[in-house]
Amino acid sequence: MSSTRRLTVPERYQFAASVRPLLVPKHDPCGRFTGNDFWLALRTPDGPATLHLHRDGDxxxxTGYGPAAGWALDRADAIAGLRDDLSGFPALAASHPLVARLAKTFAGVRMPATxxxxxxxxxxxxEQKVTGKEAHRAYRMICTKLSEPAPGPIELMLPPDPAVIAATPYWVFHxxxxxxxxxxxxxRAALVAGRLERCAGSAEATARLTALPGIGPWTAAEVVRVAYGDPDAVSVGDFHIPNTVAWALAGEARGTDERMLELLAPFTGHRGRVCDLFAHGGLGAPKFGPRMPIRSFAKF
Structure with missing residues (x-):
């Protein structure tokens, strides 16, 4: 059983660049993007669902599938980034030539909010303190081993139920x-997942998340940028972003969190969006020294 809804997109809307951040690179058991089609499995307050977005002309x-198809359709425009509010950003972007150029180039990219x-x-x-390759491998395995198939016509897995995560012995994750x-x-987050889902916005969610041991500002920013489409969320404590910001905005090869926030201050309200623009533009500071090694905790 399925239901549909048609969405109007803004001029120059970039479908792929807007929704791809919702998927783990290369292969995500809970979603898929192919050409003009985006699929996302959802564990919603109303139950399981799968959302299909098809780029159709303009x-x-x-299309929503499953018991919570209605919830998925009500949220479809936000998931596609169509609730993203860019008002005021062009004026802020104009204060720096590089940001202004990137804002124009990627004007069609919207921030999704699940x-x-x-x-x-x-x-x-x-993704805390490990390489993306390690984190994404763990994510794939957890979604495959500790969840169940999603509704709909293609093979996807639902994101794991927080209750299952909370009840699973820690050594199972090894x-x-x-x-x-x-x-x-x-x-710890799984145990209070119900309260987290009821947060009124990114500020409340950030406060609740950072009150949990093992979750700091970096993790909270990564969460609210996607869950709420928060354009001001900055991932303080990131290994690369302070250097990228320092290089892009000041020509400095290395930067601290403090320097990053200082340089981003003129873009308050859209600081996270500016960091995203640097990523979309492929900007990065010069690299020195060896890369972080890939370790396997499974073999310890």
């Missing part, structure tokens, strides 16, 4: 490459 055709907090907590906690510290942080 708009999007949204409205689902724990879904983003899972990925953000797994073969997935997740050590006890990250597992316990994830399980």
């Amino acid at each position: 708009g999007l055709l949204a 409205g689902l907090v724990f879904r983003s907590v899972l990925r953000a906690v797994l 073969p997935y490459g997740v050590e006890q510290r990250r597992t316990q942080a994830l399980q």
Whole structure:
């Protein structure tokens, strides 16, 4: 059983660049993007659902599947980034020539907002202090081993139920490459997932998340940027972003969190969006020294 809804998109809307951040690179058990089609499995307050967005001419055709198809369709425009509010940003972007140029080039990119907090907590906690390759492998294994198939016509897995994550012994996560510290942080969030999902906005969610041991400003920012489409969320504590910001805005090869926030201050309200623009533009500071090694906790 399915239902549909047609969505109008803004001029120059970039479909792929707007929705791809919702998926783990290369392969995501809970979603898929192919050409003009985006699929996303959702564990919603109303139950499981799968949302399909199809780029159709000048708009999007949204189709929902499963018991919570209605919830998915009501949220479809936000998930596509169509509730993203750019008012005021062009004036801020004009204060720096590079930001102004990137804002014009990527004017069609919108920030999605899933409205689902724990879904983003899972990925953000797994990405703490490890390489993306390690984190994404763990994410794939957890979604495959600890969840169930999503409704709809294609094979996807639902994001894991927080109750299952909370009840699973920490050593079960070890073969997935997740050590006890990250597992316990994830399980603490899973225990209060219901309260997290009821947060009124990114400020409340940030406060609740950072009150949990093992979850700091970086993780909270990664979560609210996706769950609420918060354009001001800055991932303080990131390994690369302070250097990228310092290089892009001041020509400095290395930067601290404090320097990053100083340089981003003129863009308050859209600081996270500016960081995203640097990523879309492929900007990065010069690299020095060896890369972070890829470790396997599963073999320890």
